[in-house]
Amino acid sequence: MATPTTLDKLEADSTTSHLITVTFRVRRFNPEVAAEASWQDFQLEIDPKERVLDGLHKIKWDQDGSLTFRRSCAHGICGSDAMRINGKNRLACKTLIKDLNPSKPITVEPIKGLTVLKDLVVDMDPFFQAYRDVMPFLITKGNEPTRERLQTAEDRERFDDTTKCILCAACTSSCPVFWNDGQYFGPAAIVNAHRFIFDSRDEAGEQRLEILNDKDGVWRCRTTFNCTDACPRGIEVTKAIQEVKRALITRRY
Numbered sequence: 424m425a426t427p428t429t430l431d432k433l434e435a436d437s438t439t440s441h442l443i444t445v446t447f448r449v450r451r452f453n454p455e456v457a458a459e460a461s462w463q464d465f466q467l468e469i470d471p472k473e474r475v476l477d478g479l480h481k482i483k484w485d486q487d488g489s490l491t492f493r494r495s496c497a498h499g500i501c502g503s504d505a506m507r508i509n510g511k512n513r514l515a516c517k518t519l520i521k522d523l524n525p526s527k528p529i530t531v532e533p534i535k536g537l538t539v540l541k542d543l544v545v546d547m548d549p550f551f552q553a554y555r556d557v558m559p560f561l562i563t564k565g566n567e568p569t570r571e572r573l574q575t576a577e578d579r580e581r582f583d584d585t586t587k588c589i590l591c592a593a594c595t596s597s598c599p600v601f602w603n604d605g606q607y608f609g610p611a612a613i614v615n616a617h618r619f620i621f622d623s624r625d626e627a628g629e630q631r632l633e634i635l636n637d638k639d640g641v642w643r644c645r646t647t648f649n650c651t652d653a654c655p656r657g658i659e660v661t662k663a664i665q666e667v668k669r670a671l672i673t674r675r676y
């Protein structure tokens with residue numbers, strides 16, 4: 424029999440799982456059953472290298488099929504599984520159990536500031552309405568070119584950070600101004616306005632700035648930085664908001 428190579432050993436190590444027992448403390452709400460939300464504990468065996476999303480799947484598939492949450496890609500791309508995990512907004516599919524001190528219960532609850540529909544699912548309509556309000560698409564005044572609209576590398580760099588948004592709402596739902604009354608456009612909408620305001624090919628910057636000059640626009644931001652801390656894409660959200668404020672004052676962008 425052949426002697427195992429270093430590569431064989433490495434592969435064996437990476438596939439070996441060491442299960443531990445963890446408690447998931449999940450905020451449950453079913454309007455058909457009770458008027459108030461309540462916490463429910465679930466014990467599960469899980470490899471600490473797995474993610475919170477894997478834990479939620481284990482609960483749903485093996486213990487309680489009624490547990491309700493959103494997820495799609497499971498790889499940090501679609502933005503559908505933002506939730507509050509141990510009190511902080513994160514994507515369940517990007518959060519490893521081992522990074523959460525699993526010797527204590529792991530709390531999982533819906534993001535704040537949006538109406539909870541069931542368990543971890545919130546009503547995203549107000550969030551997407553604010554997104555639609557800033558016209559998140561390229562606007563030009565005709566003069567169709569005969570080839571693609573060109574842009575220098577420097578001009579492209581200007582809004583590179585804000586192109587990374589996956590509309591997960593982790594930022595907006597971590598903002599205390601948004602918690603207050605939900606009327607504030609919120610950081611995600613401003614990030615997506617920034618993406619076009621600073622695009623040299625776009626011609627509707629003035630319109631977008633006027634939309635954000637509203638009483639519920641950028642001026643409501645108190646530079647709290649919760650949004651920047653919460654963004655799973657590492658976008659400098661507060662910096663983008665500051666740039667939009669500056670553009671409103673100088674009208675240069």
Ligand code: SF4
Pocket residue numbers: 502587588589590591592593594595610611614653654655656657658660
């Ligand atoms: Fe999510 Fe970041 Fe986009 Fe906010 S800016 S919606 S936190 S990806």
Ligand code: F3S
Pocket residue numbers: 597598599600601609610643644645646647648649650651660661664
């Ligand atoms: Fe809110 Fe972010 Fe401003 S958390 S107050 S939008 S810096």
Ligand code: FES
Pocket residue numbers: 493494495496497498499500501502503504514515516517
């Ligand atoms: Fe798509 Fe987490 S499931 S980002």
